[in-house]
Amino acid sequence: MAPAVATWAPGLWRACNALMAAFFALAAVVQVNDPDAELWVVVYMIPAVLTLLVGFNPLVTGNFIWKSVSAIHMLFCALWAGGLAYHFLLHAKQNLLNEEEGRELSGLVIVTAWMALCHSSSKNPGGGRMHLAIAVVITLLPLLSWVYVHMNKEMRSSWPTHCKTVI
Known part of the structure; x- marks a missing residue:
């Protein structure tokens, strides 16, 4: 017998997806000043x-086109x-968020983790408890990090100009 999914689980999964879609869209918008914005x-x-x-x-996660695009993008x-992690380990002078490569690495990890979570949800679109817990953590982490970085002017002081002018 399959475990019963709580009635709030599908709503939480949809809310996490809505927040992450907004986060990814906002992350795309703030790239406007980046030298490799495209x-x-x-x-x-x-x-x-x-x-x-x-x-x-x-249920779209079961669609062949959705699965293919997400798998290629995750790869x-x-x-x-x-590659960025290797470069970062060899050349890092500061912490992860103070280095541009570190911020880029963080973005790629968030994209990969979220897409992997969505990709794995095709078998259980409502998600189990662990799936939802991971979704909530992945959803809150970049949003809270962005707030922290925005509030911490000292951290941003060493960033390149194109990173300071958008936030």
């Missing part, structure tokens, strides 16, 4: 659209994140 807008807009679709209809982001 690349980063695509990196963030693909999950924004895919996540928005999941928010509207969680691309994971490989890029691996």
Whole structure:
């Protein structure tokens, strides 16, 4: 017998997807001053659209096109994140959020983690308790980090100009 899904679970899953779609869209918008903005807008807009679709209809994760686009995007982001992590480990002078490569790495990890979570939800669109707990953590982490960084002017003081002028 399959475990019963709480009545609030599908709503929470949709809310997490709505927040993450908004986060990814906002992350794409703030790339306007970045020297390689075109690349980063695509990196963030693909999950924004895919996540928005999941928010509207969680069953979309079973669709072949959705699964294919998300899998290719996850692979691309994971490989890029691996390269950035290697570079970051070799050349980091400060903490993760103070280095541009560290912030880029964080973004790629968030994209990959969220897309993997959505991808795995195709078998259980409402999500189990663990799935929802992970979704809530992944949803809150980037949003709270963004608030923290926005409030911490000292942290932003060492950032390049293109990173300071958008937030």
